[in-house]
Amino acid sequence: MNGDVGRRFVLAGGDVFDGTGAPPERADVLVQDGRIAAVGTGLDADEVVDATGATILPGMIDCHVHVMLSGVDVMAHLNQPFSYAFYAAIANLRAILDCGITTVRDAGGADLGVKQAVADGLIDGPRMCTAISILGQTGGHTDEWHPSGVTTDFFVPHPGRPEAVVDGPEQMRLRVRELVRAGADVIKICTSGGVVSPRDDPRRAQLSPDELAVCLAEAAAAGVPVMAHAQGAPGIKNAVRAGVRSIEHGIFLDDEAIDMMLAAGTFLVPTLVAPHWVLDAAAAGAAIPDVVVDKARMVVEVHRDAIGRAAAAGVRIAFGTDSGVGPHGDNLRELELMRQAGLAPAAVLRAATSTAAELLGVDADVGTVEPGRRADLVLVGGDPFDFPALRTNIQAVFKDGRRVG
Numbered sequence: 001m002n003g004d005v006g007r008r009f010v011l012a013g014g015d016v017f018d019g020t021g022a023p024p025e026r027a028d029v030l031v032q033d034g035r036i037a038a039v040g041t042g043l044d045a046d047e048v049v050d051a052t053g054a055t056i057l058p059g060m061i062d063c064h065v066h067v068m069l070s071g072v073d074v075m076a077h078l079n080q081p082f083s084y085a086f087y088a089a090i091a092n093l094r095a096i097l098d099c100g101i102t103t104v105r106d107a108g109g110a111d112l113g114v115k116q117a118v119a120d121g122l123i124d125g126p127r128m129c130t131a132i133s134i135l136g137q138t139g140g141h142t143d144e145w146h147p148s149g150v151t152t153d154f155f156v157p158h159p160g161r162p163e164a165v166v167d168g169p170e171q172m173r174l175r176v177r178e179l180v181r182a183g184a185d186v187i188k189i190c191t192s193g194g195v196v197s198p199r200d201d202p203r204r205a206q207l208s209p210d211e212l213a214v215c216l217a218e219a220a221a222a223g224v225p226v227m228a229h230a231q232g233a234p235g236i237k238n239a240v241r242a243g244v245r246s247i248e249h250g251i252f253l254d255d256e257a258i259d260m261m262l263a264a265g266t267f268l269v270p271t272l273v274a275p276h277w278v279l280d281a282a283a284a285g286a287a288i289p290d291v292v293v294d295k296a297r298m299v300v301e302v303h304r305d306a307i308g309r310a311a312a313a314g315v316r317i318a319f320g321t322d323s324g325v326g327p328h329g330d331n332l333r334e335l336e337l338m339r340q341a342g343l344a345p346a347a348v349l350r351a352a353t354s355t356a357a358e359l360l361g362v363d364a365d366v367g368t369v370e371p372g373r374r375a376d377l378v379l380v381g382g383d384p385f386d387f388p389a390l391r392t393n394i395q396a397v398f399k400d401g402r403r404v405g
């Protein structure tokens, strides 16, 4: 939906956090045809939305969600009918939108049909950029093989979602081409083990440099960027060296990896909340392998420390949560964890707006409150930097100038 054509209104009397990191300033926002027409004081229109006492933020951007996933309880997943996940995604997208998140990058699971259903206005949700499948090696992060011989893929392949396990440069070439054909906006690869995979170690590198080189070359030929699930330092360095656009998680970042990211301009998407969600689910009795719970416990502290060091060094950090591992709608919990890791409050909101838009390559369209941008806007009462209260302080959410929450 491209907003309400012809509709013109002004959000009047509020403060504007423009997304650049500058402090909020008193300003009105004039919206016309779904876009921001002007920002300044004394703006007028026939229709006025009173924003007195509120702060107007750019619609936030979660750079790492899985809308086709609703938790990591293995038994619940095994018993869920295949098509149920599509219907659950409708509720998941709604819950994310209600957080003031108007754009997401789905880091694996959602196919072109989900993205198109949102774009066509068939269902409400944040606009989507999608990875579709998560490429990883045999025995790696996307190979959900258990010692019984049973596999419990969270994302089974289907006509819109190509096979995700990949070994060797030639197969990598095929997999990337399949994903481009299926409509992927970004290629997601796993260059290290992970937390929720039963048979690997997040500190170990996965996929070899020759496989990564083919992946990056094929993605570049198709004009799509590459994002790397990368937790251990060797896998992070392999990914940065190969030329990925973003490191996801970055749990065991060392100083050399941080220097390499700075030199290459690589973005970092922390997802600090993800291991907390795994621990919460396990505590609530979810069927999650002990080895997965142990890994989640192992990474919480070291992760926070790594993200703090990366932020202090000046690595560009973009907001991402891994929602789907935990409940969609709980996404803003990440903001407080970023603050606790050492980011200044304004830097946290910048990570969730303008920097996230830059990572996704949509910064000409969203991520800041300025004329010409889409009117993706969030009205927040109270202190916008009070992150634990932010979700309940949201008064209204606009996407393309249309009120959606």
Ligand SMILES: [Zn+2]
Pocket: 064, 065, 066, 107, 322
């Ligand atoms: Zn993820």
